[in-house]
Amino acid sequence: xxxxxPSSPRPVDIRLHQASRQLEITFDDETHCMLSCEFxxxxxxxxxxxxxxxxxxxxxxxxxxxxxxxxEPVGNYAVKLIxxxxxxxxxxxWDYLYELGRDYDALWLKYLARLAAAGVQxxxxx
Numbered sequence: 001x002x003x004x005x006p007s008s009p010r011p012v013d014i015r016l017h018q019a020s021r022q023l024e025i026t027f028d029d030e031t032h033c034m035l036s037c038e039f040x041x042x043x044x045x046x047x048x049x050x051x052x053x054x055x056x057x058x059x060x061x062x063x064x065x066x067x068x069x070x071x072e073p074v075g076n077y078a079v080k081l082i083x084x085x086x087x088x089x090x091x092x093x094w095d096y097l098y099e100l101g102r103d104y105d106a107l108w109l110k111y112l113a114r115l116a117a118a119g120v121q122x123x124x125x126x
Contacts, residue, residue, distance in 0.1 A: 010094050014071065014079070021067050023081075025097060033101030038063045041083055042111050043100060046090030059114050064123050 009027040016023055021037040042060045044050070051057050063085070070082040078091040092100075100107065115122060 008095055009098050011097065016068055016071060018067055021065075023068060025101060027094075027098060027101075031098065031101060033104060035097075035100055035104065037067050037083065038065075039104070039108060039111070040068070040081060040092070040100070041066045041085070041087060043107060044081075044087065044090040045092060045096055046087070048087070048089055050090075059118055059120075061115070061118070061120050062123070 009029045009031060011025050012028050013026040014023065015025075023035045023037065023040060024033070025035065026032045041063045042049075044060075049058055049060060065084075066087075067084040068081050069084050072080040072082065074080055074091050078093040079097075080088065080091055082088040112122075
């Protein structure tokens with residue numbers, strides 16, 4: 001992840017759509033993205049999910065129905081997302097959210113491939 005610079009895109013609007021479990025973000029460079037709560041939970045920047053070094057990532061299983069229950073601003077550079085499964089560690093910086101939005105398709109496929117490799121089938125969302 002790159003560091004925040006004066007030219008880094010910053011969110012101008014963040015909206016949580018709890019019914020569809022989507023976080024909608026619009027950045028000041030007019031980039032617009034919809035990120036599912038499951039995706040954001042799977043790619044949490046917390047040590048619990050990412051581990052403490054390369055290769056220590058923990059695959060998140062059974063997060064199909066997870067939702068975001070609260071969004072807390074952290075300074076002028078990040079938000080803390082609080083999930084319905086009580087996960088609330090990890091700060092989502094503007095740069096990280098931008099990267100997740102930009103690379104959503106590839107990262108989603110990588111997550112699905114990791115689940116398949118682990119023999120895990122995603123459950124139908126309720």
